[in-house]
Amino acid sequence: MKKSYNPTLIHANSRVDKVGVEERVARFQTRSIKNEAKKQGLLMVLNMIDLTTLEGKDTPGKVQQMCYKAQHLHDVYPGLPTVAAVCVYPSMVSVARKALGNSPVKVASVSTAFPSGQSTREIKISDTKYAVEQGADEIDMVISRGQFLAGEYGFVFDEIAAIKEACGKARLKVILETGELCTLDNVRIASDIAIHAGADFIKTSTGKIQPAATMQVTYTMLMAIKDYYDQTGKMIGMKPAGGISTAKLALHNLVMVKEILGNQWLSNDWFRFGASSLANDVLMQLMKTESGLYQSPDYFSID
């Protein structure tokens, strides 16, 4: 059966009081993560990172370096996990695919005329199909914010559903670009549209717009995931992207996921961080807990 936009399902719980959200988020930030819990949390964070490069000046060499880093985060520290995925433009998918070989690290590709999404549906579909053919395991699409803000929710819904179809077996992450949605109520509505239209993951941002993955936004999206799970029993993944550059902030995000959705979401099947500089800060924190010494960035490779 073809999915279609159903306003009564999607707008059932779209009222969000921002001040209340800020208070709730502040509570997560007062959680104190110490000792073993901290170490385990940091390892989980590493394992949830989508190591990302999305620049016009990206080269095959840079992507190859990043793919190596994805599997060898910091070899002086034994037993580190890999990251979850590398995230690149469609043109770099084949390079990444080749560099990763049999590694468990996934290849994610942005698509749909990323980052603005200002193109036709045909082009967005072919963009997606191309990335999948090149070997992408995951597709990170952007929604049409213009249409969303104009109230054309049906258009947004249908577009996501069409891209989902074009993905085939690849998992679909839907980027809401929350920095352009103006209110948390809109974030909630966009989340519900994406989830109902077939998103496997919902994702905050492209990383090109500020603000990006604030905890308020991530909280709002997690609540949409929770409500959908409570209604249907189906799990949806979450990916905050952009702005999470410190281990502390990443741990606060994990706390939030744990307390809203439970431990079953604490794997990279269901939670990701879209980030480029986060990994090294986490590594520094891990080395600090291991050695007791505060670390210098000069001892951690930048790729």
Add this chain to the structure above:
Amino acid sequence: MEVLKTYKIYIGGSFPRTESGRYYPLLDAKGNTIANVSLSSRKDVRNAVVAARKAFGGWSEKTAFNRGQILYRMAEILEGRKLQFLEELKKQGSSKEKAAREVQAAIDCLVYYAGWADKFQQISSTVNPVSSSHFNFSALEPMGVIGIIAAQETSLIGVVKFIASAICGGNTAVVVASEELPLCAVTLAEVIHSSDVPGGVVNILTGKLSELAPALASHMDINALVKESLGGLDKPIALACIENLKRNITYQPGTEHGLQNITDLQEVKTTWHPIEHIGGASSSY
């Protein structure tokens, strides 16, 4: 042949006789009967409180402007009935000059509180700058049903000032008139009745203070009691008020009345609501 007036009580916009059927004769200085006055009972208090409670919702929700207009209307009607009050005051022992001063004071008092109705709130309310993203304000609200024991040494002004300050702020009232000088209170009821004051907003009883004051003080559905000091009766009244933590407001006789008489019968309500800051540099979102 003079047609004598029957002094009845005033409950819920009607003029019944006391349910008890009792009366007490009011005598002049020479010992002649001026009038037979209703000797109200505890049950009359009960009926009056029911009427006042019923009237509270509508009266408290009227606009302040409207309450002011109605109080001013009371002043107009009282002005028109000046002679009747002068006569009654004289009957009850006032000199002509004293009676004239008292009637004028009563009219002025009504005009005075008519003007306060839509102003006291502005003076007594605050916007409170809390240290969080909330809008917070404190405003006054009427307490509810007020028991009023009229100032005993006057017949008119001692009842007018308490009624006016209570209803000006949206309260309704159950009033016990001066025991020795009850006539003007009953005639005032007629003024009230013809002044667009909804039935039940003001209820006026006559009778023995020793019987009615404790009944008011102990009634669980009266929110506050207003009076001037009654000497030995003060203490038992204060104790009875504690049963429902009734606000017990006692003024020393001769205290100037004014804004305080209104605000003493108001509760302070503080309301909070979040403020969402959207967009721009100030937004953390």
Add this chain to the structure above:
Amino acid sequence: MAKKNPTQMQTDWTYAPAPESTSHIRLEKKYQLFINNEWVEPSSKKYFPSINPATEETLAEIAWANEADVDRAVKSARKAYKEVWSKMSGIERGKYIFRIARMMQERAREFAVIESLDCGKPIRESRDVDVPLACNHFFYYAGWADKLEYAFPHKIPEALGVAGQIIPWNFPLLMAAWKIAPALAAGNTVVLKPAETTSLTALKLAEIIKDSGLPAGVVNIVTGFGDTGAAIVNHHDVDKIAFTGSTHVGKIIQRAVVGTHKKTTLELGGKSANIILDDAPIDQAVEGIINGIFFNQGHVCCAGSRLFVQENVADLVIKKLKSRMESLYVGDPLDKNTDIGAINSKEQLDTINKYIKIGKAEGAEIYQSECSIPSRGYFCKPTIFTGVSQSHVIAQEEIFGPVLTIQTFRTIDEVIQKANNTPYGLAAGVWTDKGSRIFNLTTKLRAGVVWANTYNKFDPVSPFGGYKESGFGREGGLHGLSAYLK
């Protein structure tokens, strides 16, 4: 170098204990009475233990003041009032109060830790709520001391004299601040009695008062039980009684002062309604319910203990509420991750358990979160009752614990009537997205504080106090000054 398959990562993530350090706090073994800026032995020679409700261990021995001790304290307050405090300029008085505020801020963490030890409340609350609010309260009223003539139109501000103040155990330091700060700003001197189970932070405050150089006798702190409080209430030379506590004791106090010149302020009990309409921001409303009833273990006079949910969203709200309750951590008050700490005393735990028993016997359906609670100390699981009606005892009487009753309603008129159908009138909560509806409800609810789309918010500038049997007078803000002025 081992490469783990991402799917093999361990996911059962639990927080390690994160106890706040107690190494920097200073507690005496034995505390004397604080009279005339001296630590004096009680003439009773009696002491009683202050217990840590989370461990049942004794924290310190506290002096038990009798009538003679109270008399000494009142005399010292009277002398300070007559000779020093009433003659001092407002700006000078204010400077002392500012200084106390600053010294409290400097020692904030110590206060927070001691408050959590003595009272059982989670360190997160004592650190983030109680102590900062207490400091800010002094800071706010300090600035009033030289501006009293601006407070009330047509009133010449005049202090009352000696204020006797009796405070409860739920917010020990904060209540001391609520009482002392406006009294001093208005020019009164003070005899304060903390609750017997929670004297320690008031006594630490006494240390600061002494260190601040506040003139001797301006603030006196006498510790003890109900008899100590009664001695204050009955003392002929006290001009003002300010009490926060139960309605029952409030009425006893009010009776005791009848026929005297003493003014009273009573901050009493409550059974406040928290109302969720179907157009509310539901997830924030659920947070408001949690904050309304489980903040400070429910030991809050304005706790949103009666929840009213519009019937068409009741199932959803209750489901979300239950789910949210599961993420509350109950346990060691000093652990930074604890959401719900210890019940203040065995006595109070017994009271709460009695009501839980009554609720079950009345046929209401109980739900408690599945958390584990420590085997030692006084703890109570977060508890909600559904299927409650207005006539149930648990919906009428103040439980003063983490116990919520839930009723549903259909129309707004119905819920206004039910919310107001109580002898109390302290606070209320309203949750709806519609502005005009908010104002309808906030106007019609007979309560001194109404929180719309929020709950349990406090601020020094915000007047607090109740209608009806929740007491009279306001504390906080401009209106809070009038309690201490003629």
